[in-house]
Amino acid sequence: MSIKQELKNLVAQIQKTPSDLKLRRDYANLLLENGYFEECLQEYKQLINIFKEDAELFYNIGIAYERLKQLKPAEQAYKKAIKLDPADSDFHYNLGYLYDQQNRINEAIQEYHKVIELNNQDQNACFNLAYLYSSFNQSEKAIKYYLAAIELNNEDVYAHFDLAYEYKKQGDTDKALKKYMDVIRISPDYSWAYYNIASIFYEKGNVDEALSYIKKSIELNSKDIQAIKSFTNLAISQNKPDFALNTLENVVMKNPEDGNIHFYIAQVYRILKEYDDALFHLNKALELKDNLNISQVKIIEEISEIKDFNK
Numbered sequence: 001m002s003i004k005q006e007l008k009n010l011v012a013q014i015q016k017t018p019s020d021l022k023l024r025r026d027y028a029n030l031l032l033e034n035g036y037f038e039e040c041l042q043e044y045k046q047l048i049n050i051f052k053e054d055a056e057l058f059y060n061i062g063i064a065y066e067r068l069k070q071l072k073p074a075e076q077a078y079k080k081a082i083k084l085d086p087a088d089s090d091f092h093y094n095l096g097y098l099y100d101q102q103n104r105i106n107e108a109i110q111e112y113h114k115v116i117e118l119n120n121q122d123q124n125a126c127f128n129l130a131y132l133y134s135s136f137n138q139s140e141k142a143i144k145y146y147l148a149a150i151e152l153n154n155e156d157v158y159a160h161f162d163l164a165y166e167y168k169k170q171g172d173t174d175k176a177l178k179k180y181m182d183v184i185r186i187s188p189d190y191s192w193a194y195y196n197i198a199s200i201f202y203e204k205g206n207v208d209e210a211l212s213y214i215k216k217s218i219e220l221n222s223k224d225i226q227a228i229k230s231f232t233n234l235a236i237s238q239n240k241p242d243f244a245l246n247t248l249e250n251v252v253m254k255n256p257e258d259g260n261i262h263f264y265i266a267q268v269y270r271i272l273k274e275y276d277d278a279l280f281h282l283n284k285a286l287e288l289k290d291n292l293n294i295s296q297v298k299i300i301e302e303i304s305e306i307k308d309f310n311k
Contacts, residue, residue, distance in 0.1 A: 003034050021050065029060065037064040055084035059091055066098060074098055089118035093125055105132055123152035127159055139166050157187045164196065173200050191221035198230075207238055215247050222254040225261075225293060232264040241271045259288030263299065275306050282306075 010027040017023065028043035044061045051057055062077035078095040085091065096111030109132055115125040130145035146163035149156055164179030177200045183193040198214035201207075214231045218224060228251065235244035245268045252261045262285040269278035282303050285292060 003030070006030065007034075007036075021047070025057075032060055032064055035067070037067045040064050053084055055081045055088065055091070058084065059088075059094070062094060062098075066094070071098060071102060087118060089115045089122060089125075092118065093122065096125070097128070100128065100132070105136070108132060121152060123149050123156065126152065127156065130159070131162065134162065134166060139170055142166050143170075155186055157183055157190060160186065161190070161193060164193075168196070168200070173203060176200060189220055191217045191224060191227075194220065195224070195227050195230075202234070207234065211235060211238065211240070211243070218247070218251055222251045222261075223258070225258075228261060228264055232267055236268065236271055241268045244268045245272070257288055257291055259285040259290075259292035260294060262288065263292070263294050266302070270302075270306070275309070279303060279306055 007027070007030060010023060010030065014020065014023050014027060024043060025047060028040045028047065031037075031040035031043065041061065041064045044057055044064070048054065048057050048061070058077045058081040062074045062081060065071070065074035065077060075095065075098055078091060078098065081088070081091045082095065092111045092114040096108045096115065099105075099108035099111060109129060112125045112129045112132070115122050116129070119125075126145045126149040130142045130149060133139075133145065134142035143163065143166050146159050146166065149159040150163065153159070160179050160182045164176045164183065167173075167176035167179060177197065180193045180197045180200070183190050184197070187193075194213045194217035198210045198212075198217060201213060202210035211231070211234055214227060214234065218227045218231055221227070228248070232244055232248065235241065235247075245265065248261065248265045248268065252258070252265060255261055262281040266278045266281035266285065269275070269281065282299050285294070285299055286296060286303075289296060
């Protein structure tokens with residue numbers, strides 16, 4: 001049965017027995033669950049005239065207002081729900097998340113802490129707390145709550161990724177590397193994790209590993225120009241232009257209209273002294289100036305240098 005038909009059936013039943021308040025509540029809840037926020041508010045407002053101390057009704061009203069981007073009445077409804085039932089962790093979570101959206105960070109942190117006091121199994125509250133502490137550069141607290149989030153859900157790829165970032169920020173590259181490895185175990189297509197792993201290996205002096213991981217990063221995300229630039233420069237610095245060229249040619253096949261990739265391919269051809277190919281790709285980069293982050297003046301200068309050299 002479709003949702004519209006189910007709603008229609010409930011309306012018909014309510015018309016037959018308008019005093020059946022359970023039916024009216026079921027109808028309002030179904031409206032809320034399926035995105036009929038204005039309609040459900042009308043029903044809930046009628047219900048709270050009867051059930052003035054029903055915390056769940058106020059909580060649902062808060063959800064409806066929040067979905068309608070009416071944050072002030074949503075906040076008032078959540079606070080009313082909490083006043084009626086301060087022990088419900090969901091009420092505190094939604095109020096905390098509402099504060100979070102408004103960048104009212106200290107208030108959000110307070111509510112998330114209340115959630116965890118009431119329910120230490122709330123993984124979302126742990127993760128959100130960690131993220132907020134990280135944004136305030138309070139790494140120790142961020143790490144504490146990322147670890148708590150991971151303990152509750154070891155497959156949370158974002159918690160592992162953000163925890164790795166905190167470890168790296170603290171200079172603990174070994175722990176950071178381990179966490180990034182957990183990320184690609186959980187999500188093998190997470191390109192940023194490969195890029196960050198490459199950066200750590202490079203810092204440790206393991207250039208071959210760095211090249212391998214950054215290559216994987218751009219294979220997964222051929223639009224990451226920063227990664228492509230880093231890969232090209234690193235491969236050239238290690239005297240591996242053929243390795244770079246093979247990878248970049250595969251990348252440009254996926255994004256033939258990206259002038260940046262043509263520019264970096266041209267850099268490799270210059271190293272290989274294959275100037276005709278370098279000129280082709282430099283000119284191609286200029287043609288694709290709408291998809292180009294590199295200065296056109298720089299490209300024109302390189303074209304002139306190659307032509308002067310070949311006179």
